Amino acid sequence: MEFSKREPSRWIFSRELRDSTQTEGSETDERMRPYIVTPLGTRLKRIFFCGTITTSSIEENSSRLVIADPVGSFYVSASSAGFNEPVRDEMSKFNTGDRIAVMGKVSIFKAETGNFLFTINPERIWSADDALRNFWNARTLIIARRRVLAIKEAQKLEKPSEMMLIRLGYSPEEAHFALLAVNRYKDYDYSRFIESATTSVRKDQSDEINRAKKSILEIIDRHSDDQKGVSYETILGDAAAEGIDKKIIDDSLNALGNDGEVYEVSLKRFKRVS
Amino acid sequence: MVKIADIREPSTSVNILAKIVSLREAKSSRNGSESIYHYGILGDETGTIQFTAWSFPSSVREGDIVELRNCSARIYNDRIRITVGSGSEVVLMPEGKMEVKRTYEERAIKDLKTSDPYVTVTGVITGVSSRETEIKGEKVTLYSGFIDDGTARVRISSFGVPLKEGLRASLRGARVTEFNGRLSLTVGRQTEILEASEPEIQMSRNHLIWEVTSPVGNVSFSGIPVFVGERSGIVTKCSECGRFTDAEGCRDHPDAEKVMDLSCYFTLEDGTGSMSCYLEGDTLKEFLGFSGDLNSADPVEIHQLVVKSLECIPVRVTGDLSIRNESMRMRVHSIGKITDMEISQELLEGD
Numbered sequence: 001m002e003f004s005k006r007e008p009s010r011w012i013f014s015r016e017l018r019d020s021t022q023t024e025g026s027e028t029d030e031r032m033r034p035y036i037v038t039p040l041g042t043r044l045k046r047i048f049f050c051g052t053i054t055t056s057s058i059e060e061n062s063s064r065l066v067i068a069d070p071v072g073s074f075y076v077s078a079s080s081a082g083f084n085e086p087v088r089d090e091m092s093k094f095n096t097g098d099r100i101a102v103m104g105k106v107s108i109f110k111a112e113t114g115n116f117l118f119t120i121n122p123e124r125i126w127s128a129d130d131a132l133r134n135f136w137n138a139r140t141l142i143i144a145r146r147r148v149l150a151i152k153e154a155q156k157l158e159k160p161s162e163m164m165l166i167r168l169g170y171s172p173e174e175a176h177f178a179l180l181a182v183n184r185y186k187d188y189d190y191s192r193f194i195e196s197a198t199t200s201v202r203k204d205q206s207d208e209i210n211r212a213k214k215s216i217l218e219i220i221d222r223h224s225d226d227q228k229g230v231s232y233e234t235i236l237g238d239a240a241a242e243g244i245d246k247k248i249i250d251d252s253l254n255a256l257g258n259d260g261e262v263y264e265v266s267l268k269r270f271k272r273v274s
Numbered sequence: 275m276v277k278i279a280d281i282r283e284p285s286t287s288v289n290i291l292a293k294i295v296s297l298r299e300a301k302s303s304r305n306g307s308e309s310i311y312h313y314g315i316l317g318d319e320t321g322t323i324q325f326t327a328w329s330f331p332s333s334v335r336e337g338d339i340v341e342l343r344n345c346s347a348r349i350y351n352d353r354i355r356i357t358v359g360s361g362s363e364v365v366l367m368p369e370g371k372m373e374v375k376r377t378y379e380e381r382a383i384k385d386l387k388t389s390d391p392y393v394t395v396t397g398v399i400t401g402v403s404s405r406e407t408e409i410k411g412e413k414v415t416l417y418s419g420f421i422d423d424g425t426a427r428v429r430i431s432s433f434g435v436p437l438k439e440g441l442r443a444s445l446r447g448a449r450v451t452e453f454n455g456r457l458s459l460t461v462g463r464q465t466e467i468l469e470a471s472e473p474e475i476q477m478s479r480n481h482l483i484w485e486v487t488s489p490v491g492n493v494s495f496s497g498i499p500v501f502v503g504e505r506s507g508i509v510t511k512c513s514e515c516g517r518f519t520d521a522e523g524c525r526d527h528p529d530a531e532k533v534m535d536l537s538c539y540f541t542l543e544d545g546t547g548s549m550s551c552y553l554e555g556d557t558l559k560e561f562l563g564f565s566g567d568l569n570s571a572d573p574v575e576i577h578q579l580v581v582k583s584l585e586c587i588p589v590r591v592t593g594d595l596s597i598r599n600e601s602m603r604m605r606v607h608s609i610g611k612i613t614d615m616e617i618s619q620e621l622l623e624g625d
């Protein structure tokens with residue numbers, strides 16, 4: 001069994017990358033990609049994220065995708081040159097509106113304004129379902145929250161050290177990253193970052209239920225031509241065909257019941273309240 | 275003079291009166307030349323602290339009381355230690371007497387480290403077995419088992435002191451060691467085993483990868499398999515020793531039968547790090563939903579099934595960690611897809 005020793009990917013929201021202004025290492029040597037140090041102290045070269053394609057331009061020489069996560073967008077770009085080719089073919093299989101997961105390395109460009117611009121050169125691309133999207137959203141939010149807690153803890157200390165943070169229960173890496181953030185970003189608004197990420201992730205999840213509720217109402221309308229209502233199996237079958245998860249269907253049916261929009265006529269048969 | 279309990283931050287001029295609780299000698303090669311140094315534990319009425327001495331009087335023995343002048347307190351492996359350097363003075367106090375307060379910090383099993391060797395661990399003892407052995411010509415019963423505190427599990431070895439199956443106990447002053455790439459605890463003469471009450475808080479064995487830095491057992495991670503090994507799928511093993519074989523058969527048991535099994539390995543990432551995982555046999559079959567006959571199965575199809583069932587699918591794995599070739603890996607003994615319920619739970623916990 002061979003395990004490659006590679007740099008693990010960091011899971012961050014697009015906004016954490018967009019707000020980054022610090023690097024570590026050479027910005028000019030092509031082969032030596034510098035590390036990016038984000039406002040949350042994440043030191044990264046490789047990221048993994050999940051989102052919905054909002055723009056897609058697939059061309060012979062270079063392909064680009066814009067992928068929206070709960071708080072902004074990632075810019076993915078692959079050229080036909082070199083190792084990127086298989087993944088570029090992979091990119092062309094997806095359309096606007098598709099949800100995908102991407103692992104890739106981050107390239108840095110300096111804009112005329114002096115700001116950094118980031119694009120992700122994909123190494124792997126997968127189609128992403130609800131489970132993956134929800135898991136990525138939840139985990140990425142938790143990591144961000146923990147980073148911010150460690151940063152706020154470090155800001156309280158007069159002379160923060162990694163050991164002090166480790167004693168407070170943070171992992172060695174968290175402590176290291178927190179100090180990077182404190183030293184490199186003096187005025188970043190962490191509370192705002194977490195607030196906006198939390199609201200957006202929750203909204204993402206409730207949007208899903210709202211969309212599913214709308215679909216279920218349409219399904220009930222489509223099938224309900226008598227007093228008997230529509231069977232749970234029919235709803236499940238039609239909604240699944242639209243790509244809605246069983247868990248979401250159940251939650252949405254419950255929510256519709258609570259909203260007083262739908263009621264159970266007989267066991268596992270549903271009707272609209274009219 | 276400063277009391278040991280008050281040494282908390284790095285400092286370059288520390289003077290203490292202490293008892294040599296333990297004293298060991300070791301060789302170090304720095305800049306190509308070998309030198310002898312000493313290390314051990316110092317104690318006073320307020321506590322104990324580790325020390326390293328680059329020069330140390332040969333007349334000083336374990337149990338002696340010494341005055342140490344001009345030492346420094348430094349951080350090493352996340353812990354504060356005393357360093358006795360060339361500018362330090364070690365004065366033996368022949369008439370000295372001192373009651374040392376043994377302090378062992380209570381640690382969660384997942385946080386145990388060999389660099390912090392004497393600790394208190396509280397958990398449930400299981401899997402106890404015993405055998406007779408001889409140490410320095412003396413017959414001793416060696417008890418072994420496991421202790422699990424809810425965060426992780428480690429093996430325990432106890433020389434002479436019996437371990438009681440199913441007992442919830444505090445091991446006070448147990449020593450953390452690493453053997454065969456796995457962490458274990460040794461119960462020695464100085465270790466107290468005390469019956470412990472039920473914990474007030476339920477501990478979680480679901481950890482983020484960055485939190486677990488030692489090879490402990492029975493821990494869980496939830497993440498995404500990002501690379502599934504090329505040779506995952508149908509494998510053949512030697513019926514004698516259980517090791518993988520190639521077409522030639524087992525090198526050590528050429529006549530032994532070859533048995534087919536399912537095996538896979540993958541890199542799990544959870545946003546905080548990566549973990550090399552491997553699993554096989556019934557655990558894997560069940561996860562794949564495979565119940566067919568391996569002899570008639572198509573190896574390519576099976577490989578594809580493994581990849582499709584794992585790659586980029588959120589899963590929770592539970593297993594034992596070990597260190598091989600300086601990298602940590604997990605032998606997975608249970609695996610399951612992550613449900614939306616668990617995801618919402620995780621989000622709530624973060625509040």
Ligand SMILES: [Zn+2]
Pocket residue numbers: 512513514515516517524525526527530
């Ligand atoms: Zn063999």
